[in-house]
Amino acid sequence: MDELSLSQPEVQIALLVILATAFLLLILKFVSGSKRGNTVLLVGPCNGGKTTLFYSLKDGSTGASTVASMQENEGWCQVRNDKDRVVGSVRVMDLPGHPRLRSKLEHYLKDASAVVLVIDSADITPNRMEAAEDLFEVLTHPTVARRRLPVLLACNKADLETQAHSVDFCRRTIEKQLDAMRKTRLALGGDAGRAISALGKPDKPLSLAALRSPITAASISAEKGDVSEVMRFLTKLM
Amino acid sequence: MLDFIAAFERGGAVLWMLQFTTLRHSPLDAINALIRGCLLEERLGENTFTYAPKSGAAQALKWTFHNGLGLVFVAVYQKTLSLLYVDELLTAVKDEFAGIYKPGHRGYKEFDDVFQRVLREAENRAELSKRQTVMRTTVSVKQNGNNSSGQSKKDSGGTKSSSKAGGDADEEDETGANWKPGANGTTGHASEVSADGEDGDTSGAEDGVRAFDVSKLPKGIASRGRGVRGRGGPAASIKVDTSSKKKEEVAPKKKARNWNSLFPSGKGDNPDRIDYTEEGDGPPTASDRDLVSGTSASATEDEGTGRRGAVSRMDVDEDDYDDDDETRTEEVNSNTLLGKATGPAAAPAKRGLLASFVSSLKMNVVGTSALTHTDVEPALVDMKRKLMERNVAEEIAAQVCDSVGRRLEGQRLASFTGVAAFVRTAFEEALSGILNKRAVDVLLDIKKSQARGKPYVIVFCGVNGVGKSTNLAKIAYWLGGHGIKVMIAACDTFRAGAVEQLKTHCARLRVPLYERGYEKDPAKVAYEAIRQAERDGQHVVLVDTAGRMQDNQPLMRALSNLIATNNPNLVLFVGEALVGNDAVDQLTKFNKALSDLAPTAAAAAASGATGVSGRGDADGSALTRRHGGVIDGIVLTKFDTIDEKVGAALSMVYTSGAPVMFVGCGQTYVDLKKLNVKSVVKSLLR
Numbered sequence: 001m002d003e004l005s006l007s008q009p010e011v012q013i014a015l016l017v018i019l020a021t022a023f024l025l026l027i028l029k030f031v032s033g034s035k036r037g038n039t040v041l042l043v044g045p046c047n048g049g050k051t052t053l054f055y056s057l058k059d060g061s062t063g064a065s066t067v068a069s070m071q072e073n074e075g076w077c078q079v080r081n082d083k084d085r086v087v088g089s090v091r092v093m094d095l096p097g098h099p100r101l102r103s104k105l106e107h108y109l110k111d112a113s114a115v116v117l118v119i120d121s122a123d124i125t126p127n128r129m130e131a132a133e134d135l136f137e138v139l140t141h142p143t144v145a146r147r148r149l150p151v152l153l154a155c156n157k158a159d160l161e162t163q164a165h166s167v168d169f170c171r172r173t174i175e176k177q178l179d180a181m182r183k184t185r186l187a188l189g190g191d192a193g194r195a196i197s198a199l200g201k202p203d204k205p206l207s208l209a210a211l212r213s214p215i216t217a218a219s220i221s222a223e224k225g226d227v228s229e230v231m232r233f234l235t236k237l238m
Numbered sequence: 239m240l241d242f243i244a245a246f247e248r249g250g251a252v253l254w255m256l257q258f259t260t261l262r263h264s265p266l267d268a269i270n271a272l273i274r275g276c277l278l279e280e281r282l283g284e285n286t287f288t289y290a291p292k293s294g295a296a297q298a299l300k301w302t303f304h305n306g307l308g309l310v311f312v313a314v315y316q317k318t319l320s321l322l323y324v325d326e327l328l329t330a331v332k333d334e335f336a337g338i339y340k341p342g343h344r345g346y347k348e349f350d351d352v353f354q355r356v357l358r359e360a361e362n363r364a365e366l367s368k369r370q371t372v373m374r375t376t377v378s379v380k381q382n383g384n385n386s387s388g389q390s391k392k393d394s395g396g397t398k399s400s401s402k403a404g405g406d407a408d409e410e411d412e413t414g415a416n417w418k419p420g421a422n423g424t425t426g427h428a429s430e431v432s433a434d435g436e437d438g439d440t441s442g443a444e445d446g447v448r449a450f451d452v453s454k455l456p457k458g459i460a461s462r463g464r465g466v467r468g469r470g471g472p473a474a475s476i477k478v479d480t481s482s483k484k485k486e487e488v489a490p491k492k493k494a495r496n497w498n499s500l501f502p503s504g505k506g507d508n509p510d511r512i513d514y515t516e517e518g519d520g521p522p523t524a525s526d527r528d529l530v531s532g533t534s535a536s537a538t539e540d541e542g543t544g545r546r547g548a549v550s551r552m553d554v555d556e557d558d559y560d561d562d563d564e565t566r567t568e569e570v571n572s573n574t575l576l577g578k579a580t581g582p583a584a585a586p587a588k589r590g591l592l593a594s595f596v597s598s599l600k601m602n603v604v605g606t607s608a609l610t611h612t613d614v615e616p617a618l619v620d621m622k623r624k625l626m627e628r629n630v631a632e633e634i635a636a637q638v639c640d641s642v643g644r645r646l647e648g649q650r651l652a653s654f655t656g657v658a659a660f661v662r663t664a665f666e667e668a669l670s671g672i673l674n675k676r677a678v679d680v681l682l683d684i685k686k687s688q689a690r691g692k693p694y695v696i697v698f699c700g701v702n703g704v705g706k707s708t709n710l711a712k713i714a715y716w717l718g719g720h721g722i723k724v725m726i727a728a729c730d731t732f733r734a735g736a737v738e739q740l741k742t743h744c745a746r747l748r749v750p751l752y753e754r755g756y757e758k759d760p761a762k763v764a765y766e767a768i769r770q771a772e773r774d775g776q777h778v779v780l781v782d783t784a785g786r787m788q789d790n791q792p793l794m795r796a797l798s799n800l801i802a803t804n805n806p807n808l809v810l811f812v813g814e815a816l817v818g819n820d821a822v823d824q825l826t827k828f829n830k831a832l833s834d835l836a837p838t839a840a841a842a843a844a845s846g847a848t849g850v851s852g853r854g855d856a857d858g859s860a861l862t863r864r865h866g867g868v869i870d871g872i873v874l875t876k877f878d879t880i881d882e883k884v885g886a887a888l889s890m891v892y893t894s895g896a897p898v899m900f901v902g903c904g905q906t907y908v909d910l911k912k913l914n915v916k917s918v919v920k921s922l923l924r
Contacts, residue, residue, distance in 0.1 A: 046274075047270075051249065051250040051251060055251065055344075061344065064251060064252060064344050064345070065252045065255070065266060066246075066250045066251055066252060067244075067246050067250055067252060067266055067269045067270055067273060068250060068269075068270045068273040068274060069248070069249050069250030070248045070249075070250070070273060070277060070310075071247075071248040071249050071250075071308065072249065073249040073250065073251075094249070094250075096250075098273075098274060099674075099675065099676040100671045100672075100674060100675070101671070102674065102676075103670060103671075103674060130676075133676075180682060180685065181679070181682065184679060184681040184682050184685070
């Protein structure tokens, strides 16, 4: 039995193969994107304007009508900064808001890099429960809590000036709902694997700005194409 | 004439639409209602949907899918018109549009002309065929002298089926007529058949448009006429009695159950402890775990030993599925992938093992051809059989398989997937979608009512012997463990011992009971109980009602009277997991009876402002009542008696549209848990 030494061709070839494979894997890892996923999710209750926003981001097209989505939409969006220069592109995913399809949210949150919660600012009071539940699920998801993914609360339909509520009102409504939900969910203790602590201590009233994941709120109008706030949010991701 | 026609993607973007008449509401509202009420609810088997807008006449919607491209085509027209050409029109439009469709493109103005042409052709064809059928029916009417029933399409369809169906439907309807204990007293075979036909249309859409399709008839009518109706009254109670008698006979042979595992004294098998008539310790006190601090550490560690202050299993998260079950399902999948004719792929074995191997192999490797009906048929049949083996009601299984089949037709397989695996994933999604419903957060709603100073009222209804009183006590225990003050109202004023049973539970739970004895009007007792609770500052009132069969009209009327008078926040239907095909009948009849005498929409909206927050989604659409039902939630009881035959959950949820809020899985107070959708779906598809 010969001693294995580096001079032998078999050993050299074997080492070469190992190095090449390792090199290839490293390259693949870099090419396939940064360590976090690079998808931005559009979530929110039904009729919030997610699909309209999606198309507005994707190719700037506005004015086309939409119906309730039964399936998620996927596309690439060119991110432009304030000077209207393209700084990058990001993958946007529009998830249906219907409660039956909520399971998809869990599935896609694993690879998300940011979340935009789109709510109807004119119709917020009846839908605040759903919006708060969506936000709750997003914030307490282990991936989101761990990576502190940024979340944008987009108050859509600002073009309906008289009926649309202000950003502050929407934010406070959601905060109150989330606060109440936090208390009951904590008591149930049944949400294993959910990072409820990400919502802060229950004895203080919940404030969106004080949570671990940075949450900003802005007012947009997807129908009219006024999505500058969302663009600003996406630019910060780059 | 048509009101509106549109083509849109499944992702939500509308590609093309054409409006023929101007209406006060946006036509997209109707389409949204269709999507939410029908397409997402796995009811693709029905082919018409009725939408009643807030202003204007009711509209009917028909649709068709192009599964390969993920497109949906919808036609909307006035319900009162009966347009025969809509189906063909939709198919023709689908074919034409598929030719010009480009993914990513959203405006198709050029399609207008194509559409006008197609519309003209369809209308002409319809005119021709109408003229032909008119000539044919005039001839046949002269011949058929015994056409005794009226002129409406339904009745003529009924007689057609009775004379034409030849064999099955005919005989079974007759036996159904014999079995009925003379409750209805209807005369004439034809009218009875048409009554069955009406019941068969539980989907609600009056199908005046299509000619009566006999091939679709026997499944619903046959089972209904023979099995469900006839077994209505006395037979069911006999069934319950024998099962309880059997339990008594078997009990002495079993080892005596150790009730002391729950109690702090923890002595040996002390038969005195089974005597519940003395005061108990009640649920764990509020100071241990209240809503705010959430310090449930002590409670959860006790749960394992099952000792002091036992926690209701509602508050404990069940472990997810075991690993060995996972590997078993993966093995099954891999077997079918390799084309071995076992399990789901067994049906094509009739064509010969080699043929099935080759064809399944073809699907594996060359995954570019679209699925046709014949490809998925054997897998669907097998799935239906499997679902029925798991105790899913026959018509629910048929409808679910039908709707999944429609969704699959025309889709392309990814390479290296077999048909069976593909069908299975589609089923998993469909079943999860059906079972995953947004459940009412009871604790949150109770707190809201608390803030308003009104008690939160929950009414339990169901047929005899399903476990209403037992599960009511379990829920009272669970709520008590969260520091909520509960009061029980004994509105079962009929069954002997009902009030005493509740008295015993209340003594153990340390919960006040409002009772007025027997032979009193339950609605009045409930009313007074709620007033009393308001005065005493109780947070929740649990109302126990008497069990009643769904066919018993006067009792159903009494129940809906109780609900209408007291307007409870939550109406829970209690159903046992052992029920089979009867689940569908029970729920539809309960829903129908309760909504027929329910308050009108205006009154409901007014009361909605005063705190009836648990009722329906607040999305303002016409579907706030969950398919026109009044039942807000389902309590599934006796879950521990079934191992994997969990299909009753699916039947109930599909029929009523209400979520399963509680699952009762034992005889003690802690045996209450939430429905684990993943495990139910896995059990159904195993």
